[in-house]
Each structure stands twice: as C-alpha cells, then as structure tokens.
Amino acid sequence: MHKTPPFLSILAVLLLVILLAPVPTAAQGNEPTDDEVNAIAKQLYCPVCENIPLDVCPTQACRQWRETIREKLAAGWSEEQIKQYFVEQYGASVLATPPAKGINLLVYILPPAAFLAGAFILLRTLRSWRQATIQAEPVVPVQPEDPYIARLEKELRRRDG
Amino acid sequence: MVIQVGYFSLVLTFLVALYGAGAAAYGAIRRKTEFVESARHAMLLTWPLVTVSVLAIVWLLVSGDFQVRYVYSTTSNDMPIYLKVTALWGGQAGSLVFWSWLMAAFTSAASLRKWDRDRELLPWVVVVTMVNLAFFLSLSILFENPFARMWRTPDGSQVTAMFQPGGTMPLIPIDGRGLNPLLRHPGMIVHPPMQYLGFISFVIPYAFAIGALINGRIDDRWIRISRRWTLVAWLFLSLGLLLGSWWAYDVLGWGGYWGWDPVEVSALIPWLSATAFIHSVMIYEKRGMLKQWNMVLIILTYALVLFSTFLTRSGVLSSVHAFAESAIGPMFFGFIGVTFIASLILLIRRWGALRSESQLHSLLSREALLLLNNLLFIGILVVCVWGMLFPLISELATGQKVTVGPPYYERAIAPLGIGLMLIMGVAPLSTYGRASWKPLVRALLKPFAASLLVPLVLALRGITNLGALLGFWASALVALVTLYEFWRGAVARHRRHGEILPLALWRLAGRNRRRYGGYVIHLCAVLMALGIIGIEMYQTETQATLARGEQLTLGRYVIIYDSLAQFDDPGGRYVTRAVVSVYRDGKYVGEVYPRQDYYYAPEMTVTIPGVRSTLEDDLNVMLVGWEPIPTGGTTFRVILNPLVNFIWLGGLLFIFGTLVAAWPDRKS
Incomplete structure (x- = not known):
C-alpha cells in the first residue's frame, strides 16, 4: 500500500510558523520551569498509556518524556517543534486531536454537516406541519392574548347581552 | 458446595428466563392466559434465583476462597470486609452477575405491578426482558464464570475450569492479587451500581415500547406506564455519571472531573438520547404527536445502553477503564445487532399506524421548541459517537491510530450547549398549540432584561472572556426564567387562595410535580453550567x-x-x-x-x-x-x-428534582 508522506503539510505549516513566530519564550540556556513543560505536555497524550494527557501521567516513561520536553525547551525549541518531534517519534495519536488532513478531515466535517442536515430536516418537517395545519383550519378566530383586552371584550359581551 | 450452588443457580435462572420468554410468547400467540401467567411467575422467580448466586459470590469473596479465580484476582487478605463485598463489581465476571442481578430485580418488580388494564402488553414485556436477562446470564455461564477455579496439571501448568479436570490438583494461592486501588474509593463503590442501574432499568421502558409495537396497542399507554420507570432509569444513569466524575476528580489526581475518555463518552451517549426522550414524550402525551420519533428514541437509547456496555467490556476501546476487558466481544456484538435489527423491523411494520396527526400552529409553540431541544441533544450525541468511533475507523481504514480528545468535544459541544441553555430559558414560558410571539416576548422581557445585568456586572469586574460571559448570561437567563415561573405560580395561588407564599409554592409544586420537578432539574443544569464554566475557562x-x-x-x-x-x-x-x-x-x-x-x-x-x-x-x-x-x-x-x-451541588439538587417529578400520585 502506498503511503503518503505523513506530515509534509504539517512540516510546511511548521516552517511558516518558525519563520513568522516571535522568538520562543524559553531562551536558550535557561532552565525551563515545570509550568512551561506542563503547558506543552498537557497538549500531548502519553504514547503508551492511551487517553491520558502527558502532564498527568504518573508512569516512569512519561516522566522521561516530560524530561525530553524540558531538554528540548532548554535547547531553544519552540512548542510546535516539540509537538512535531513527538508526532514523528510516536505517531499522530500523541496529539489531542488528529491533524486535519486526509481521512481525518472527516472528524471535523461530519458533525457540523450532520447537524445542519438535522436542522434542515426539522425545519422542513415543522413547515410542512404548519402548512397542513393552516390548510386544515383556514379560519381561526384570533384569541385575544392581552388579559386587558380579554376583560374588555368580556365586559363588552356582557353589555351586549 | 457454595461454588456449586452458586453456579447451579445461575444456570437455573438462565433456563427459567428462557422458559419465561417461550411460555409468554406461546401464551400470547395461542391466547392461553395460563401460559402467560406461568411466564410472569418465571419472571418473578429470576430475582431470588440470581440472588442465590450473588450471595454465593459474596460469601466466597468475604471468606477468601482464593482457589476461585475471581476471588483471587479481585481481593486480598488485607482488604476490609466492605471492600471484599464491593469486589463483586470490581472485575468483569462478578460485575456481569451483578448486572444480571439488578436486571432481574427490575424485571421481577415489573412483574408485580397491576397488569389488569394492560394484559395484552404483559407477555411481550416478559419476552423482551427475559431474552435480555438470558443473554447476560449466558455471558456469565459461557465466558465469564465467576465460580471458575484454578487447577494445577501434573506438568506444573495452571488451568481455570469450573469442574476439576482429570489428573489435576486444586491450586489454592495463599493470598489474592487485591482490588485495583483506584476502585477503593467511596465514589467507585457507588458509581458502578448506579451506572448499571441506570443502564439496565431502560430495559423496562424499552420492553413496553416493543410490547406496544408487537401487540399493536400504540396509543400513549406504553408511555404512561413506563414514564416513571424511565425517570428512575434516567436518575440512576445521571447519578452514575456524576459519581463517576466525582471519583475521577477525587482519585485520578489530574484536577479534572471529565476527560472525554472514550469510556466516559460511551456512558454519556445513552444519557443524551434518554434526555431527548424524556422531553419528547411530553409532546406525545400533550399533543399526540411524534409517535414514530418517540419509538425511535427509546429503541436508540436501549441500543446505546447495550452498545456502550459492549464497548467497555469487550476491550474495543483501550483506556483507563480497561480492567473490564475480556473475550465476550463477538457474541455481545451479535446480540446488539440482532436486537437492534429486530426492533427496527417491528418499528417499520407499525410505521404507518404510528403516523400521527401532527398539527403545528406556531414555530414558537412549546412543541416546536422541544423538538429543537431534541435536535440539539441528538447533535451532541452525534458529536460523541463520532468522536468515540473515529479512532477505530481510522485504525481500520489507514492503520494509523489517532486520538480524538477534549479539544474536539469542547469545540463541537460548547455552541450546542449554549443553544440548549437558551431553549431552556425560553421554552418554559412558551405555550402548547397556538403560541404567538407577543405573549412570549412579554413574559420573557423581565427575566431577559434582568439576566443582561449579570454579564454586565461581570464585565465591569474584569471578566473579559466572551465565551464565559455568554455562558454566565445564558445561565442567568435560565435561572431567572425558572425562578420567575415559580414566583408567578406561587403569587397567583397566594392571591386566589390567600395562602402564605411558602405554602403556595409547596402546593403549586405538589399540583404539578412533573413540571416543577423538571424546573428544579433545569436549575441544576444552571448550577452545573457555572461549575463547568469555572473549571473549563478559569482553571x-x-x-x-x-x-x-x-x-x-x-x-x-x-x-x-x-x-x-x-x-x-x-x-x-x-x-x-x-x-x-x-x-x-x-x-x-x-x-x-x-x-x-x-x-x-x-x-x-x-x-x-x-x-x-x-x-x-x-x-x-x-x-x-x-x-x-x-x-x-x-x-x-x-x-x-x-x-x-x-457541579456537585447541582447533582444533589438534581436527585431532589427528579424525585419530585417521579413521585407517585396519591390516586394511583
């Protein structure tokens, strides 16, 4: 089976980001804080224990991965570069949402499309019901909605009678 | 001895359930009431029979009979007794029997109701519930036998079997492996029973719906009978979700209550369709509309209950909940397919008869707004099902594993959630039938104007996040409209009957428990929304x-x-x-x-x-x-x-609100 180069487009975007992005927050040489490490780890998923974000995973392996983030930050890597590094090492499943390309686009397209289709069907159904109702009883005496008018009419009727 | 009695009782229940289903179907088709009556007795008998098995398992767990594999893998000597008892649902085999036990309890209780007016529904309710019960029992008997023991063969290897294989010796470990420590928490002790109760109790409304479809009695009787069962099922399911969140918040040590883990999502999906159902049955009862749609929703809800159970128990989704994995997948999947297709065939057969005279006078009427509510709930359901299944689809299609995590769900569900809140704010003031915009606007004006003060004050106090301001505003609108409804009703009684306000409020709610119980639940949604906005946006x-x-x-x-x-x-x-x-x-x-x-x-x-x-x-x-x-x-x-x-405060009030709505009337 032919496999398309997996992350070409992401790489292109990344290149742009690197070119345009402001200077990374962690300047080279400074020891990054735990908070800086966690901010990135939060967006990644532990590659071994599925569905656990990397910042909270207690296993030894994840501790090492957090250290990797720290080293990369200390070496002056940007957030995107580090995320990209993890994707290349462990596959797209480390990202919290799949990269929007190929079959993965379905993730983002199907729910809004289904919702719009549902809304369309509902609206059409409601309309057809209303049409049917209006045709079934064309002359509907308008009920006075205002309690004041209602009372007024009642009194008028009493006077008439 | 205890082992044999427990296992024998399980097999016997299975046979009794099969007999019940057969006798009920035969009695209904041949019009032999004595067979139906016998089937009803069989249904009643299932609960005491499974109780014997459950007691046997509990006895083995507490006495520490480690030759029994289930006891060995879920308990250890140093565990306190209450934890040994709760180990009943700490692993796959035990929790399946526990599940059957709860299901048997509900079906036995249903068999005891007064059936005089609904004789024609009885046999089919028996058939549906007993087939479902027999299925779950068969899983225990064939695949996940909690009474299976460990034996050592002459060559030193180890086998697990119910009865002693030839030439083997009993293998009796000194101590067990102990219960997963994550499960040794009060939330985890109560969460599974609640979740299971919520799941299994939907079998009753589902059985009534299927009974109505088979029998052809498709007026609103099945809905009226099953309304309370549905509410109780919904209460348990909601509590199960809440307790699970509390447990996650308290014990998993990640500062969150909900991580959009596939197993969490799978527990949420039946709740979403059930909540849509609870709202749409009101249109059915008040206006005689949407007979087909209500059938679709209850069939969908029960199918999702089974599907959700299948996903978590078959190990298809790998996640932190994987302790319930095992090899029951294919049979489970087959059962879901067969029941779902059979339900659909029955539904299609009656599709024409279920057509109702749908009248709609206004797009602002209560029924139109309730349908909009259904659209949003089903929208969230689609988001959840898709997010949960996509990783499996991706793996099958491309071999590549992906994660669909919180950002996806949050982005997709937040707008739908805000939409639901707005409908919740408007719908209580709308009327059924001929609604026009004038009185609706008039009723809405005061609470609407007051609600705008909330984001205004918050903005002045330095909150600038637009999403949060929108969320707080929508919450304020719902709260004010709901309280305004209570206030208007109570003041009207106060004026008419001269009752003091608290008494007027009490009697008002008492006169229309369903409506005001529902409003209390809406207030819970507001409280929970506050908690969710707080943790999601300001953590x-x-x-x-x-x-x-x-x-x-x-x-x-x-x-x-x-x-x-x-x-x-x-x-x-x-x-x-x-x-x-x-x-x-x-x-x-x-x-x-x-x-x-x-x-x-x-x-x-x-x-x-x-x-x-x-x-x-x-x-x-x-x-x-x-x-x-x-x-x-x-x-x-x-x-x-x-x-x-x-969030937790809302949960407590939620129990109260649901009980108000479901409390039996004095007459019946």
Whole structure:
C-alpha cells in the first residue's frame, strides 16, 4: 500500500510558523520551569498509556518524556517543534486531536454537516406541519392574548347581552 | 458446595428466563392466559434465583476462597470486609452477575405491578426482558464464570475450569492479587451500581415500547406506564455519571472531573438520547404527536445502553477503564445487532399506524421548541459517537491510530450547549398549540432584561472572556426564567387562595410535580453550567520543586511545604504524605495532606490530592515526586478550580428534582 508522506503539510505549516513566530519564550540556556513543560505536555497524550494527557501521567516513561520536553525547551525549541518531534517519534495519536488532513478531515466535517442536515430536516418537517395545519383550519378566530383586552371584550359581551 | 450452588443457580435462572420468554410468547400467540401467567411467575422467580448466586459470590469473596479465580484476582487478605463485598463489581465476571442481578430485580418488580388494564402488553414485556436477562446470564455461564477455579496439571501448568479436570490438583494461592486501588474509593463503590442501574432499568421502558409495537396497542399507554420507570432509569444513569466524575476528580489526581475518555463518552451517549426522550414524550402525551420519533428514541437509547456496555467490556476501546476487558466481544456484538435489527423491523411494520396527526400552529409553540431541544441533544450525541468511533475507523481504514480528545468535544459541544441553555430559558414560558410571539416576548422581557445585568456586572469586574460571559448570561437567563415561573405560580395561588407564599409554592409544586420537578432539574443544569464554566475557562495551575519551608504561589493562594512522612499503612499500602500549609490573601486557612499510596498487592501507585474546598473554588495540591534524601526537594502541583463545587451541588439538587417529578400520585 502506498503511503503518503505523513506530515509534509504539517512540516510546511511548521516552517511558516518558525519563520513568522516571535522568538520562543524559553531562551536558550535557561532552565525551563515545570509550568512551561506542563503547558506543552498537557497538549500531548502519553504514547503508551492511551487517553491520558502527558502532564498527568504518573508512569516512569512519561516522566522521561516530560524530561525530553524540558531538554528540548532548554535547547531553544519552540512548542510546535516539540509537538512535531513527538508526532514523528510516536505517531499522530500523541496529539489531542488528529491533524486535519486526509481521512481525518472527516472528524471535523461530519458533525457540523450532520447537524445542519438535522436542522434542515426539522425545519422542513415543522413547515410542512404548519402548512397542513393552516390548510386544515383556514379560519381561526384570533384569541385575544392581552388579559386587558380579554376583560374588555368580556365586559363588552356582557353589555351586549 | 457454595461454588456449586452458586453456579447451579445461575444456570437455573438462565433456563427459567428462557422458559419465561417461550411460555409468554406461546401464551400470547395461542391466547392461553395460563401460559402467560406461568411466564410472569418465571419472571418473578429470576430475582431470588440470581440472588442465590450473588450471595454465593459474596460469601466466597468475604471468606477468601482464593482457589476461585475471581476471588483471587479481585481481593486480598488485607482488604476490609466492605471492600471484599464491593469486589463483586470490581472485575468483569462478578460485575456481569451483578448486572444480571439488578436486571432481574427490575424485571421481577415489573412483574408485580397491576397488569389488569394492560394484559395484552404483559407477555411481550416478559419476552423482551427475559431474552435480555438470558443473554447476560449466558455471558456469565459461557465466558465469564465467576465460580471458575484454578487447577494445577501434573506438568506444573495452571488451568481455570469450573469442574476439576482429570489428573489435576486444586491450586489454592495463599493470598489474592487485591482490588485495583483506584476502585477503593467511596465514589467507585457507588458509581458502578448506579451506572448499571441506570443502564439496565431502560430495559423496562424499552420492553413496553416493543410490547406496544408487537401487540399493536400504540396509543400513549406504553408511555404512561413506563414514564416513571424511565425517570428512575434516567436518575440512576445521571447519578452514575456524576459519581463517576466525582471519583475521577477525587482519585485520578489530574484536577479534572471529565476527560472525554472514550469510556466516559460511551456512558454519556445513552444519557443524551434518554434526555431527548424524556422531553419528547411530553409532546406525545400533550399533543399526540411524534409517535414514530418517540419509538425511535427509546429503541436508540436501549441500543446505546447495550452498545456502550459492549464497548467497555469487550476491550474495543483501550483506556483507563480497561480492567473490564475480556473475550465476550463477538457474541455481545451479535446480540446488539440482532436486537437492534429486530426492533427496527417491528418499528417499520407499525410505521404507518404510528403516523400521527401532527398539527403545528406556531414555530414558537412549546412543541416546536422541544423538538429543537431534541435536535440539539441528538447533535451532541452525534458529536460523541463520532468522536468515540473515529479512532477505530481510522485504525481500520489507514492503520494509523489517532486520538480524538477534549479539544474536539469542547469545540463541537460548547455552541450546542449554549443553544440548549437558551431553549431552556425560553421554552418554559412558551405555550402548547397556538403560541404567538407577543405573549412570549412579554413574559420573557423581565427575566431577559434582568439576566443582561449579570454579564454586565461581570464585565465591569474584569471578566473579559466572551465565551464565559455568554455562558454566565445564558445561565442567568435560565435561572431567572425558572425562578420567575415559580414566583408567578406561587403569587397567583397566594392571591386566589390567600395562602402564605411558602405554602403556595409547596402546593403549586405538589399540583404539578412533573413540571416543577423538571424546573428544579433545569436549575441544576444552571448550577452545573457555572461549575463547568469555572473549571473549563478559569482553571489555573502551577508546579515546582520545593525544599522544606519554601513556598509556591498560585493566584490568591500561597502554599508552604512543611514536612514529608513515609509509613506503612494497615491497608497493605506504603504511604508518602506531605503536610502543606495554605494561605489565602496572606491569611493562614489550614493544612492539606497530598499523598501517594503505593499498594503492595497489585503493585500500583495512587495519587490522592490534598484539597481545600469552598464554594468559591477548590485548591488541589498534588504530590508529584520527592527526593529520597530528606534534604532534597519535593515536587508539588497546585491546581485551582473555581466554582467546581457547583457541579456537585447541582447533582444533589438534581436527585431532589427528579424525585419530585417521579413521585407517585396519591390516586394511583
């Protein structure tokens, strides 16, 4: 089976980001804080224990991965570069949402499309019901909605009678 | 002896359930009431029979008969008795029997109701419930036998079998492996029974619906009978979800209550369709509309209950909940397919007869708004199902594994959630039938104007996040409209009957419990929305390694690391516990004790946060790591969750609201 180069487009975007992005927050040489490490780890998923974000995973392996983030930050890597590094090492499943390309686009397209289709069907159904109702009883005496008018009419009727 | 009795009783229940289903169907088709009556007795008998099996398992767990594989894998000698009992649902085999036991309890209870007016529905309710019960029992008997024992063959290998294979010797370990420590928590002790009750009790409304479809009695009788069953099922399901969240918040040590883990999502999906159903049955009862749609919703809900159970138990989704994995997948999948297709065939057969005279006078009428509510709930359902299944689809299609995590769900569900809140704000003021915009606007004007004050004040106080302001505004609108409804009703009674206001309010709610119970639940949704906005948008955190006496600041809080102690605990665990002082705005407010417990028996570590909890916020302090030498640093992670306790507060009020709505009338 032919496999398309997996992350070409992401790489292109990344290149742009690197070119345009402001200077990374962690300047080279400074020891990054735990908070800086966690901010990135939060967006990644532990590659071994599925569905656990990397910042909270207690296993030894994840501790090492957090250290990797720290080293990369200390070496002056940007957030995107580090995320990209993890994707290349462990596959797209480390990202919290799949990269929007190929079959993965379905993730983002199907729910809004289904919702719009549902809304369309509902609206059409409601309309057809209303049409049917209006045709079934064309002359509907308008009920006075205002309690004041209602009372007024009642009194008028009493006077008439 | 206990083992044989327990197993025999399980097999006997299976046979009784099959007999019940057969006799009921035969009696209905041949019009032989004595067969139907006999089937009803069979249905009644299932619960006591499964009870014998459950008691046998509990006996084995408590007495520590480690030759029984299930006892060996879920308990250990050092566990207290109450945990040994709750180990009944701590693993796959036991929890399946527990599941059957709860299902049998519900069906037995249903068999005891007064059937006089609904004789024609009875046989089919028996058939549906007994087939479902027999299926779950068959899983226990064929695949996940909780009574299976361990034996040693002459060549030294080990086999698990119910009866002693030739030439083997009993294998009796001295101690068991112990219960997963994550499950040794009050939330986890109550969460599974609630979740199971919520799941299995939908079998009753589903059975009534299918009974109506087979029998052709498709007026609103099935809905009226099953309304309370549905509400009770919904209450249990909601409580199951809430308790699960509380457990996750309290024990998983990540400062969150909901992580959009596939298993969590799978537990949520039946709740979504059930909630849509609870709203749409009102249109059915009031206006005689949507007969087809209500059938679709109840069939969907029960199918999702089965599907959700299948996903978590077959190990198809791999996640933290994987302790319930096993090899029952294919049979389970087949059963879901067969019941779902059979339900659909029955539905299609009656499709024409279910057509109702749908009249709609206005797009602003209550029924139109309730349908919009259904659209939004089903929208969220689609988002959830798709997010949960996509990783499997991707893996099948491309071989590539992907994660569909919180950002996807949050982005997709937030707008739908806001939409639901707005409908919740408007719909209670709308009327059925001929509604026009004038009275609706007039009723809405006051609460609407007042609700705008909330985001205004918050904005002036420095809250600039648009999403949060929108959320707070929608919450304020729902709260004000709902309270306004209570107020209008109570004042009207006060004027007419001269009752004092609290009494007027009490009698008002008593006269229309369903409506006002529903409103109380809407208020819970507001409380929970506050908590969700707080934790989702304003959660802050920090982490650092501290030496003794050093401090760490997060917002208005400062924590100071005082000391660390390590000791053995009688519960079979090695505890590392820190003492941390908490200051708020410079004032000492108390100590918290973050811990990590290492369990010897299953060799697992559990992180238990130290929490300072107030209505305003929760300060969670977690122990991340420590240096072995006492002078070395200890790493703490501090998470501040504003408003999170409103979620649990909403949960408590929720129970009250549902009970108000479901409380039986004095007449019946």
